[in-house]
Amino acid sequence: MLKKPLIYVPIKYGALATVLLGLLFIVLYSMGKHPLFVPLFMDIRLVMLPVFMFFAMKDFRDGHNNSELHFWQGLTVGFLTFTTIAVLMSAFVMIFAEVSGDFLNQYIASRLELLEVNKEQAIEAFSNDFVQEQIDALPLTRPFDLAVDYFWKTIAIGIFLNIILAVVLRKQPKP
Numbered sequence: 001m002l003k004k005p006l007i008y009v010p011i012k013y014g015a016l017a018t019v020l021l022g023l024l025f026i027v028l029y030s031m032g033k034h035p036l037f038v039p040l041f042m043d044i045r046l047v048m049l050p051v052f053m054f055f056a057m058k059d060f061r062d063g064h065n066n067s068e069l070h071f072w073q074g075l076t077v078g079f080l081t082f083t084t085i086a087v088l089m090s091a092f093v094m095i096f097a098e099v100s101g102d103f104l105n106q107y108i109a110s111r112l113e114l115l116e117v118n119k120e121q122a123i124e125a126f127s128n129d130f131v132q133e134q135i136d137a138l139p140l141t142r143p144f145d146l147a148v149d150y151f152w153k154t155i156a157i158g159i160f161l162n163i164i165l166a167v168v169l170r171k172q173p174k175p
Contacts, residue, residue, distance in 0.1 A: 005064035010077045013056035014084025017048055021085065022092050029096075029103065036093070036146060037110045045154055049082050050161045056081045057169045067171060074166030082158025090151040097143035107146065108138050 024044060028035040038044075057077045061069035097104045115122065115135055122131045 005060055006073065006076060007080065009060045009064060010053075010056045010080035011084050013052045013059070014081045015088065017052040017081070017085050018088040018092065021045070021048055021089055025089075025092070025096070029100070034103075034106055034110055036107055036150070043153075043157075045085075045157050049085065049154070049158050050165060052085070053078045053081045053158070053162060053165050054169070057165060061169060061171060069166075069169055069171050071166055071170050074170050075162060078158070078162035078165055082154060082162060086151045086154035086158065089154065090147040093150045094143045094147035097146050104141065104143060104146070108141055111138050111141075 021044065025035045028038075040046075057069060057074050060073065060077050061067060065073065097107075112135065115131065115138070119131060122134075
């Protein structure tokens with residue numbers, strides 16, 4: 001086992017969050033809801049990431065660092081927590097897409113349907129050529145593409161939330 005709490009605490013919480021996110025992913029899919037086709041404002045990562053980053057920072061601060069948490073330590077713990085979640089869940093998404101027969105096809109069909117429904121608005125916002133490129137590229141989507149997309153979205157959410165949590169939880173030693 002790792003000896004450095006600055007590393008193993010966030011990895012532990014990131015792994016635990018991944019187990020819960022993976023279970024939720026499977027439950028959503030088995031209920032007929034495609035887990036990758038959830039609007040961003042309803043994405044469970046907006047709740048799970050800050051919760052597990054908070055507990056990882058709090059555990060590190062209170063249990064391993066004499067109730068002190070410098071800003072840089074909070075950023076490090078948060079970064080390792082959300083990066084662990086991003087890496088493990090991306091691997092899970094890729095494996096799930098590979099072994100589940102219709103998962104990738106349902107994703108592509110849903111995205112194509114969404115593009116067709118909103119085609120006029122998309123053309124106004126971008127261009128006809130860009131929208132057509134997206135429509136043409138969607139059938140070529142691979143499980144790896146879904147995993148990369150999941151990874152970068154998780155990283156983006158994590159970076160934003162990490163700064164806030166590191167500031168809130170920092171605790172300097174008293175002089």
